[in-house]
Amino acid sequence: MDLTALANEQKDLAKLVRKYDDPSYTSPIVTGVDVAYAKDIAAGCAVVSNNYTNEIIDSSVIIKEIESDYIHGFFQLREGPIIIELIRSLEMQGIILVDGNGILHPRRFGLASYLGIKMDVQTIGVAKKLMLGEMGPGTGDSAEIIQDREVLGKVLWLNERKPIYVSIGHRITLDTAVKIVSESSVDGYPEVLRRAHKMSKEALNRYKD
């Protein structure tokens, strides 16, 4: 795998990322995707929920062989293929919350942006660790993440323990992304991502037996 060429491709595709909301309308449907691993096996799960009624609408699990190790800055190689399959398996996906970054990335093209461009869907990056950038002045429960005078995302303190880092994936504004993540969160973390994480691990353990 030629990472230099892939890095250049990321820079090119980053120019196609749309940092605007889809025309006048934001879907109440949110989807969380996550993947668990054991040896050379990956188990991925997608959970679809309605942000207003809070009910689970759909879910999907896929198990397949790992295609790549984790390479910092190239998370798409590891989780891209299985998540694309997951998204395809859903009848309706709404806005997709991804366990990782969107434009909060060295080349402004993290996994969430990759999936957004590749599948032409609305995506939001939700990371548990800060990948890069400095924190701007905080408002109490949030602060901008900045690098080279460019706002790349926001850190949210939705609980007392641990912040999360939100960034634009594709076809959304940062403000809307923050709003959706906040609304879908329970105890500081999006419930669809929590459920997808749990279900992918459960599926993996079932498979191993």
Added chain:
DNA sequence: GCGACAG
């Protein structure tokens, strides 16, 4: 070269 490093 060294260390840090989304998951």
Added chain:
DNA sequence: ATCTTGTCGC
């Protein structure tokens, strides 16, 4: 992410 038991805290 994963390897892993008991244990501290809400």
